[in-house]
Amino acid sequence: MSTRSVFITGAAAGIGRRTALLLAERGWTVGAYDIDEAGLATLVDEVAPLRGSVVTGRLDVTDADAFAAAVTDFVGQAGGRLDVLVNNAGILLAGPFEDSSAADHHREVDINVKGTVNGLHAAYPHLRATPGATVVNLASASAIYGQADLANYSATKFFVRGLTEALDIEWKRHDIRVVAIWPLFVQTAMTANMRTGTTDSLGIRLKPEDVAAKILEAIEPPKPRRALHQVHFPVGFQTTALTLGSRFSPAWLTRAVNKRLAGH
Numbered sequence: 488m489s490t491r492s493v494f495i496t497g498a499a500a501g502i503g504r505r506t507a508l509l510l511a512e513r514g515w516t517v518g519a520y521d522i523d524e525a526g527l528a529t530l531v532d533e534v535a536p537l538r539g540s541v542v543t544g545r546l547d548v549t550d551a552d553a554f555a556a557a558v559t560d561f562v563g564q565a566g567g568r569l570d571v572l573v574n575n576a577g578i579l580l581a582g583p584f585e586d587s588s589a590a591d592h593h594r595e596v597d598i599n600v601k602g603t604v605n606g607l608h609a610a611y612p613h614l615r616a617t618p619g620a621t622v623v624n625l626a627s628a629s630a631i632y633g634q635a636d637l638a639n640y641s642a643t644k645f646f647v648r649g650l651t652e653a654l655d656i657e658w659k660r661h662d663i664r665v666v667a668i669w670p671l672f673v674q675t676a677m678t679a680n681m682r683t684g685t686t687d688s689l690g691i692r693l694k695p696e697d698v699a700a701k702i703l704e705a706i707e708p709p710k711p712r713r714a715l716h717q718v719h720f721p722v723g724f725q726t727t728a729l730t731l732g733s734r735f736s737p738a739w740l741t742r743a744v745n746k747r748l749a750g751h
């Protein structure tokens with residue numbers, strides 16, 4: 488079998504970069520794509536001593552044609568296979584909904600929502616041609632219940648959640664698993680200057696390596712979890728507790744807890 492390959496968007500920084508490094512350490516051929524070319528250049532240097540290899544390229548995930556061309560080019564360089572797509576690129580607007588312009592909200596939808604759709608379309612023929620392929624979508628704990636002061640962002644992650652669940656069922660017939668990763672706040676550039684009621688009450692505790700490790704676990708789940716067909720992978724104790732809580736508590740209580748956590 489040739490080396491396994493993974494295409495990661497938003498791979499120049501944060502969670503995407505950590506995931507690229509983790510898989511390169513394990514010998515994968517990594518396609519690292521981002522709009523941040525300077526960040527990709529330093530990633531190439533970091534991957535150089537590792538077992539795996541990296542192919543990088545500039546890609547804005549909102550450009551569907553460029554996305555398709557980038558994936559096709561990468562698969563050509565990766566021996567004709569695409570084992571995993573990680574739809575990771577994303578942006579976050581924090582604060583009162585009305586303080587961000589409609590254009591900024593649209594941009595968040597374009598990247599987080601349409602970028603994910605573009606990735607799925609671009610990768611589909613290659614995933615289908617590769618036995619046992621997996622799509623990993625970055626959802627978020629903000630898709631458990633709508634998050635005050637992250638309203639539009641939170642809604643984009645509900646989209647990712649729904650798309651993941653539906654496609655995982657649809658694409659079973661093509662031997663493609665589709666899973667979602669659910670971190671709470673992670674210490675990356677995304678949260679560096681962010682302060683909301685929820686970051687105050689829950690803190691920003693996770694590190695990008697925690698999420699990268701969960702992505703690896705989702706790609707290679709232990710046998711029992713594969714048998715149970717786990718689709719959602721919460722990261723860390725807080726997200727797991729919030730997910731379980733929302734599943735078993737009545738709607739009014741879930742709302743009250745979320746209102747309280749958001750400081751509203």
Ligand SMILES: NC(=O)c1ccc[n+]([C@@H]2O[C@H](COP(=O)([O-])OP(=O)(O)OC[C@H]3O[C@@H](n4cnc5c(N)ncnc54)[C@H](O)[C@@H]3O)[C@@H](O)[C@H]2O)c1
Nearest residue numbers: 497500501502522547548576577625627672673675676677
């Ligand atoms: N940081 C968190 O607290 C957190 C929590 C839950 C989920 N997530 C999700 O994890 C993913 C990664 O977040 P992160 O914290 O690593 O963010 P980050 O800001 O550290 O990195 C995001 C990367 O995406 C790239 N990017 C932005 N727009 C792009 C575009 N149009 N095309 C291609 N690349 C683009 C950026 O250049 C950057 O390198 C996102 O989908 C985010 O929503 C993050």
